[in-house]
Amino acid sequence: MSSDLNEKQLIQKAKMGDEKSFESLILGCQSKAYNLAIRYLKNEEDAMDALQESFIKIFRHLNSFKEDSRFDTWVYRIVVNTCNDILRKNSSRKTTDSIFRTEDDKEMVVEIPDSSGAPEEVYDKKEKSEYIMSCMDKLSQDQREIIILRDIQGFSYDEISEILKCSVGTVKSRINRSRLKLREILMEQNL
Template identity: 55%
Template sequence: MSEEERLLIRKAKDGDEGSFETLILSCKGKAYNIALRYVKNENDAMDVLQESFIKIFRHLGKFNEESKFETWVYRIVVNSCYDFLRKYKNKYDEIPIAPNDNQDEKTLEIPDHTPPPEEVILNSEQSTYILECLEKIPIDHKKVIILRDIQGLSYEEISVILECSTGTVKSRISRARKNLKEVYLNNDA
C-alpha cells in the first residue's frame, strides 16, 4: 500500500469525504464489473455497488490496512452480491455471467489491425460457449474463475476476498478449471 493511499485512508477515517471519494473512485470500475458479473443486471449491480459503498463508509474504521484497500472493497462487493442474491433468490436461481443477448453491439472499424471477420465470429462464439459452460459449474468454482480469470485478481487478493489461504485458492482454481474443461469438452452447453 502506498503512503498516499495510507494518508487518504487516515483522512477518510477521520471523516474527510473527499478522501473517501478518491479512494472509492480508484476501484469503482472494477467493483462495478464484479457486481455485474454476479447479478447480471446493470441496475441491480449499481444497487449492490451503492450498498457496498455504504458498508465501506460505515466500517472504514475496521479496515486494518494490512491488505490493499481495493482488495477489502472487492471482498465487501462480493459479500454484498451474495446478500443480494440470497435476498432475491427467486429472481436469481443461478449466477449468470454472460451478457444479455439483447444488448446493443457497436461495431468499430479499425483498419488492418483487427482479425478477419470469421475469426472474430469464431472467438465470439467460443467466448459465449465458455460463458455458457461457466453457468453449469458449481458456484464455488464459478466464483474463483470470475475473480482470477475474468477479473484478473492475484491469488493473494482472492484469498483475502474469500477469506482462505492462498494454497486453498490455487487448489480451488485448479479444480474449477478442470470442472469447466470437462463441461466444455462434453459439449453440454
C-alpha cells in the same frame, strides 16, 4: 511505495470524515469493482445496485478497516459478499442474460478487450464467450466465483486469499478443481 503512503493518508483522512479522500479511494477501485459485480450478477442494473450497496457498507464501516490488507482488496471482498447476498436473495429468479445484452434493438458488448478484426472473428469471439459463460453457469457458486476472480478479473492468489478469507493453498486448490470441472463441462457440451 509513495502510492501506499498516499493511500494510507487518504484512508486516515477518510476515517476522520473527509469526503474527498473517501471519494479518491473509491474512484481508484470503482472500475474493477463494477467489472467484478457485472461478472457475478450478469445484469447491469443488479451490478450497479451491488456497487451502490457496497460503497454504502464501505463508508459505514471504514473505521473498522484494519489496514492489514490493501484498501482495494477490502473493497473487492465487500463487493463479492454483496454480490453473493444478492444472488442468494434472487436465487428463485433465473436470469438468462449473458455477457452480451440488447438495448434499443442494438447489440452492445459489455466488455471485449479487442474489438478490432474481421466480422467473422468478432462473431466467433462472441459465440465462444457465450458458450463459455453458459458452461460456467453449470458450475457451483464457489467454483464460478474463483474462476471469475482469477481467470476473468485477474486477481493474484494473495488477493483472492484476502477477498475470500482463506489460505493461498486453498485458493490454488479451488482454482485447480474449478478449472477441471469447467473443462469437464466444456468437453461434455462439445460431444
